[in-house]
Amino acid sequence: METQHCPGFENNKSLRVHTCKCQKCGKENEIFSDELNKKHKCQGCGNELDVTKCDCCIP
Ligand SMILES: [Zn+2]
Incomplete structure (x- = not known):
């Protein structure tokens, strides 16, 4: 069995x-x-997401 890892996987770790x-x-x-x-659009309704207002982005 081969246990190769995709080279790009490590780069995405962070x-x-x-x-x-x-x-x-x-x-x-x-x-x-x-x-x-970057600008993002909602995958549900296409509304432009304001990522600065997302809880996730507030340090
Ligand atoms: Zn939406």
Whole structure:
């Protein structure tokens, strides 16, 4: 049996997944920690998420 690991897996180790609840429909969207400074749209309703208002992003 081969137990190979994907080389990219180690690089993603420090990444955290934040959960941002849509202010409009309440759907929880997963946002990676390195994408917090990008714009995100809710996967449920397409509303533009304001990640600065997410609990997840407040230090
Ligand atoms: Zn939504």
